[in-house]
Amino acid sequence: MSITELEFEAASAESAPEQAIEGRSQWQLTWRRLSHDKVAVISLIIIVIMIALAIAAPAFAALTGHPPNSAYPNTGENAAGLPVSPGTNGFWLGTDGTGRDLLVRILYGARISLFVGVLTTVIATVAGVTIGMVAGYFGGVVDTVLSRFVDAVLAFPYVVLALALAVVLGPSLPVIIGVISFFSWAGISRIVRGQTLSIKEKEYIEAARSLGAGPFRIMFVHILPNLLAPVLVLATLYIPQAIIFEATLSYLGLGIQQPTASWGNILGDAQNFYQQAWWYVVFPAAALLITTLAFNLLGDGIRDAMDPRTERIFAASRARKLARARRRSRRRGQGDLPTASAPGEA
Amino acid sequence: MSVPGTENAAAQQANGQQPAPPDSDDDILVRIENVKKYFPIKSVGFTRRTVGQVHAVDDVSLTIPRGRTLGLVGETGCGKSTLARCVAGLIPITSGSITFDGQKISGLSRRAMQPFRREIQMIFQDPYGSLNPRQRVGSIIGEPFAIHNMASGNDRKKRVQELMERVGLNPEHFNRFPAEFSGGQRQRIGVARALAVRPKLIICDEPVSALDVSIQAQVLNLLADLQDEFGLSYLFIAHDLEVVRHVSHAVAVMYLGRIAEAGPKDPVYDHPRHPYTAALLSAAPAADPRTAAQRQRIILVGDVPSPIDPPSGCRFHPRCPKAQDLCQHEDPPLEVKPGDPVTHQAACHFPVQDGEDLATAGSATSAAGSRESA
Numbered sequence: 001m002s003i004t005e006l007e008f009e010a011a012s013a014e015s016a017p018e019q020a021i022e023g024r025s026q027w028q029l030t031w032r033r034l035s036h037d038k039v040a041v042i043s044l045i046i047i048v049i050m051i052a053l054a055i056a057a058p059a060f061a062a063l064t065g066h067p068p069n070s071a072y073p074n075t076g077e078n079a080a081g082l083p084v085s086p087g088t089n090g091f092w093l094g095t096d097g098t099g100r101d102l103l104v105r106i107l108y109g110a111r112i113s114l115f116v117g118v119l120t121t122v123i124a125t126v127a128g129v130t131i132g133m134v135a136g137y138f139g140g141v142v143d144t145v146l147s148r149f150v151d152a153v154l155a156f157p158y159v160v161l162a163l164a165l166a167v168v169l170g171p172s173l174p175v176i177i178g179v180i181s182f183f184s185w186a187g188i189s190r191i192v193r194g195q196t197l198s199i200k201e202k203e204y205i206e207a208a209r210s211l212g213a214g215p216f217r218i219m220f221v222h223i224l225p226n227l228l229a230p231v232l233v234l235a236t237l238y239i240p241q242a243i244i245f246e247a248t249l250s251y252l253g254l255g256i257q258q259p260t261a262s263w264g265n266i267l268g269d270a271q272n273f274y275q276q277a278w279w280y281v282v283f284p285a286a287a288l289l290i291t292t293l294a295f296n297l298l299g300d301g302i303r304d305a306m307d308p309r310t311e312r313i314f315a316a317s318r319a320r321k322l323a324r325a326r327r328r329s330r331r332r333g334q335g336d337l338p339t340a341s342a343p344g345e346a
Numbered sequence: 347m348s349v350p351g352t353e354n355a356a357a358q359q360a361n362g363q364q365p366a367p368p369d370s371d372d373d374i375l376v377r378i379e380n381v382k383k384y385f386p387i388k389s390v391g392f393t394r395r396t397v398g399q400v401h402a403v404d405d406v407s408l409t410i411p412r413g414r415t416l417g418l419v420g421e422t423g424c425g426k427s428t429l430a431r432c433v434a435g436l437i438p439i440t441s442g443s444i445t446f447d448g449q450k451i452s453g454l455s456r457r458a459m460q461p462f463r464r465e466i467q468m469i470f471q472d473p474y475g476s477l478n479p480r481q482r483v484g485s486i487i488g489e490p491f492a493i494h495n496m497a498s499g500n501d502r503k504k505r506v507q508e509l510m511e512r513v514g515l516n517p518e519h520f521n522r523f524p525a526e527f528s529g530g531q532r533q534r535i536g537v538a539r540a541l542a543v544r545p546k547l548i549i550c551d552e553p554v555s556a557l558d559v560s561i562q563a564q565v566l567n568l569l570a571d572l573q574d575e576f577g578l579s580y581l582f583i584a585h586d587l588e589v590v591r592h593v594s595h596a597v598a599v600m601y602l603g604r605i606a607e608a609g610p611k612d613p614v615y616d617h618p619r620h621p622y623t624a625a626l627l628s629a630a631p632a633a634d635p636r637t638a639a640q641r642q643r644i645i646l647v648g649d650v651p652s653p654i655d656p657p658s659g660c661r662f663h664p665r666c667p668k669a670q671d672l673c674q675h676e677d678p679p680l681e682v683k684p685g686d687p688v689t690h691q692a693a694c695h696f697p698v699q700d701g702e703d704l705a706t707a708g709s710a711t712s713a714a715g716s717r718e719s720a
Contacts, residue, residue, distance in 0.1 A: 026480065026523075203475035210434050211539070212463030212493045214456070221489075225480035 026229070026306075033305035040301025046294040050287075054114050057107035064090060066101035068108040069259040073099050083277040094279040097269050105261040106284050112262045113291065116177060117243040123181040124242075125235045128188025129227065135189070136196025137219055147193065153186040159248065166254035176255050180245050188234055195230060199223050229306045236299035240292035247288055263288045375547055375579045376410040376433060381442035381452075383428050387654065401653045402428040404603035405442070407680070410547065415573065415580040417594030417611065419587060419626070423650060425603040426583045430549045433581060434468050435459050447546065464494055467540035471552040473532035477524040483510075483535055484520035490542040509538040513568060530561035537568060541576070549581045554589060566593055587630045591615055596689075599623045602661045603653055605680055609690030617700055619683050619692035621666050624704055644704045660695065667704050668696050 034040050053060075061067050075089040076099030083102075086094040093103040135146035162179045169175045199205065200223070208218050243263075249255030250264025258265060263284045270280040383403040386396040403425045410416045418426045431437045433444055435451060444452040451462050467490075470476035477486055488506045491497045497505050507517035513534040524532055533553060540548050550569070554562040570593065572578055584590050590597060591611055598608040599622065607620040618624040625644040632638040646665045651657050657664050663673035672695050680693040698704065 203470050203472055204478040206431075206436060207468065207470055207476050207536075207539070208478075208489070210436055210463065210466075210468045211490050211543075212460050213489070217493065221481075222478050226478070 030229075030302070030305045034301055037301045037305065039297050040305070043294040043298040043301065046290060047298065050110060050291050050294070051114060053107055054110040057104065057111055060107050061101075061104045064092065064101055064104060066091070066104050068104045068261055069100065071099045072101075076100065083273060083280055085277070086279050093283050094277065096266065096280055097273050102266075102279065102283060105266060106263070106287050108261040109263045109266055109284065110287060110291070112173075112256055112260070113243045113246060113288070116173075116180065116246040117239045117295075120177050120180040120184060120242045120246075121235050121238045123177070124184035124238060125188055125231060127181070128185035129192050129224070129231055131185070132189035132192025133196050133219055133223060133227070136193040137200060137215065137223065143193075146189075150186045150189050150193075153183070154190070156183070158183040162245075162249060163252065163254055166249060171249075171254050171257055173256065176246060176249060179249075180242050183245075184238055184242060188231065188238070191230065191234060192227060195227050196223055199226050233299055233303040233306065236295060236302055240295040243288070243292055243295075373411050374409045375412040375447060376408075376581070377443075377445040378406060378408045378410075378429070378433065379443050379445070381406050381429070381432060381444060382440045383425075383432055383437065384440045398654050401603050401656055403432065403439075404656070406600075406603070406605055407442075408598055408605065408608065410579050410581055411596065412546075412579055413573070413577045414595040415582050415593050417590035417597045418581060418583045418600060419585060419590050419597065420600035421585060421626075421650065423653070424600045425653070426600050427551055429600070430468070430551050430581060430583055433547075434466055434549050435462065464490075464543045465546045467543065467545040467548050469533070469536050469540050469548060469550045469553045472556055473529050473536060474524075474556075476536055477532055479524055481524075482520065483515075483522050483524065483527075486524070486535060487520075487538045487542060490539065494543055496543065505542070506538075509542055512572075513538045513541070514564075528561075529557050530564060533557060533561075533565050534568070537565070537572070541572065544576065545578070547579045547581065549583070551583050552585070553582075555584060555586065562589065569593065587615075587626060599626065602650060602656055604661055605693065606662065607690075607692040607694075608680065609692075610687070613687060613690040617686070617690075619686065619690070619697035620662075620694045621668050621698055621704060622662050623692075624698050628704075642703065660693070668698075670696065 057068075066072070072089075072095070076084060076091060076095040078084055083095045083097060083099070084091055086092060088094070091101050091103070093101075093106070096102050096105060131146055131150070135143045135150075162183065165179050166175060205218060205222055208222050213221070246255055246262065247264035247267070250262045251268040253265070253268060255264055256262035258269075266284040267281065267288075270277075270284065274281045381403055382401075382405055384399040384401055387398040387400065388394045389397045406425075406429060408416065408418075418429070420426050428437070432439045432452075435454070439452050442452070443450055446462055446465065449462075451459065454462075481489075484503065484506050485492075487509055488497075488502050491502045491505065496502075503520070506520055510517045510520060515531060515534050515538065519527075524535065527535065533556075536553075548569075553569070554565050557565060566589065569580065573580065580593070582590065582593055594611050596609065597611045597614045599606045599614070599620065601622050607614060607618065607623045614623065615627065618627055621644075625646050628641060628644045632641060644667065646667075648665050651661070651664060657674075659675050660666070660669070660673040660678050663669040666673065676695070678693045678695045680691045682688050682691050683694075683697045686692075
């Protein structure tokens with residue numbers, strides 16, 4: 001080991017090697033690992049498709065000729081005044097309780113859900129990272145005050161309080177975004193504070209201080225980049241939570257208000273019809289389920305890809321290679337030479 | 347902020363190679379006078395009262411001559427790294443004063459300290475921990491330029507690459523991450539970063555103790571070359587006596603927050619006056635097994651006492667083979683012993699004579715479970 005290191009050392013000191021100049025960053029490595037993870041890639045594709053569909057919602061409205069908020073009492077409801085089933089009268093996924101196109105409304109609902117999910121996560125992440133980093137870095141009184149505030153926010157029964165706020169302030173999109181953000185940043189902040197406390201003690205922080213770097217430079221150049229990995233994972237996992245939170249509020253009638261479509265209020269209306277019209281419940285619920293599941297699985301994938309000790313991603317390809325090698329050796333009649341390597345060895 | 351024992355400090359000013367005339371400020375870059383650094387121990391709980399103090403550095407006076415290397419040795423926990431961080435201005439001192447180039451730098455605000463940050467740089471022990479893993483080498487070495495607004499854009503890149511070349515790194519590698527380098531190369535990155543702003547003093551806090559022996563030599567030789575080229579002064583901290591002997595012009599031995607012995611390297615190594623220095627030297631492994639076999643090891647009894655409640659009198663007396671009643675009651679001053687050059691000082695009531703057999707004196711009192719220190 002030491003000899004090879006010596007030679008390498010000598011070689012690099014004497015004659016400079018020419019190859020591979022550009023270093024691979026953490027993000028490039030993460031992306032490479034992530035692209036080997038089938039579940040994460042499929043999740044990412046689903047999310048991209050969902051976003052594309054949400055963006056293309058007006059196109060679908062034009063294609064079917066059904067704007068999201070127009071009711072069709074003649075074609076969209078049967079003789080009994082109930083929703084028509086998928087495929088009838090040009091309603092691809094059927095209609096809802098008032099004879100509106102369910103597909104178009106689900107796609108418009110996706111716009112609201114994804115917008116709320118992503119925007120609240122961005123707000124919560126920026127606030128959580130800033131507050132957590134300041135608390136962790138400065139410590140002392142600053143830390144005590146901010147940490148007690150975080151504890152207080154986390155201690156609220158947030159659904160009850162969110163409902164109360166929505167009632168008091170009146171349900172509207174900005175209020176919903178504000179409420180969800182307010183109840184999401186504290187968890188991020190607490191994790192960021194812990195990470196900051198540990199990074200702060202690293203020798204490279206002391207090195208930066210000895211060079212004369214001020215607190216802002218240390219926080220943004222030295223601490224923040226080392227925080228981004230856990231924060232990115234956390235943020236990806238917060239998006240589905242925010243989507244569900246929005247759906248919950250809308251389901252309870254305190255979120256997005258009719259006639260604007262949202263997955264939550266579609267499901268809320270659907271509960272009066274689920275015995276007659278299965279599609280009314282199944283399609284918006286499936287949209288919600290698939291989207292949140294995709295975000296959760298992508299978040300898991302990113303976490304695994306960031307952690308070089310993860311075995312899961314490469315275990316499958318290694319097993320495949322091993323099986324191929326074994327098959328080849330059997331064909332040659334050499335018996336089963338390659339044996340399975342213990343996990344954690346490579 | 348009382349400053350007792352200034353006559354001690356005056357005697358110490360001449361720490362250079364030759365007995366320089368006292369008070370010749372031109373030869374002295376850093377003057378550390380009666381520096382104390384106590385860390386408070388807070389009680390757990392709401393009130394967080396101070397229940398005690400760690401006497402990490404206790405009344406230390408030293409000088410670092412211009413263009414020379416002062417080696418600081420001592421075992422783990424003796425306060426040498428704390429002293430280094432005090433000099434670098436990373437932690438405030440409890441009392442005393444530190445003067446750099448004739449200007450007092452202790453007790454300055456962050457803003458007032460900023461110009462001195464350029465003059466004093468540090469090289470750290472751990473080549474893995476001291477480089478930000480998310481920064482490319484180019485921005486690590488270029489960071490001092492950014493902080494002190496010295497160069498930007500292509501000029502900065504050019505200067506960074508010159509520095510990389512100077513310390514023996516491939517300048518083409520400025521886009522790489524620290525993880526792509528070996529320990530020795532990483533330490534070179536640390537050296538280049540310290541060198542960037544052309545400092546006068548570089549504090550080396552055990553710069554080679556994390557490296558392979560052969561790589562140690564490369565880094566030490568690099569440091570020596572840079573000293574010749576740029577006229578740098580080093581405060582070189584290590585626990586490896588041979589490394590210190592190799593690089594230093596003057597040596598100071600620390601024990602439990604105090605200077606036990608200080609002076610030019612040859613008198614200290616060849617004629618140690620303090621029993622602790624003698625014990626340290628006898629414990630260092632010798633390259634030649636025949637020398638090692640001949641050498642009498644001085645076995646010290648017991649452990650290093652706690653710096654929270656240091657022993658009375660001479661701090662070394664509980665472990666000293668020569669300790670007498672006087673040592674328990676009276677703290678020996680750091681002074682020149684009879685027959686020594688005026689620059690060689692030791693803090694001992696009963697200094698070791700040349701050829702004195704401390705090993706037998708030590709073994710007479712040594713008990714089972716004794717440990718020598720290194």
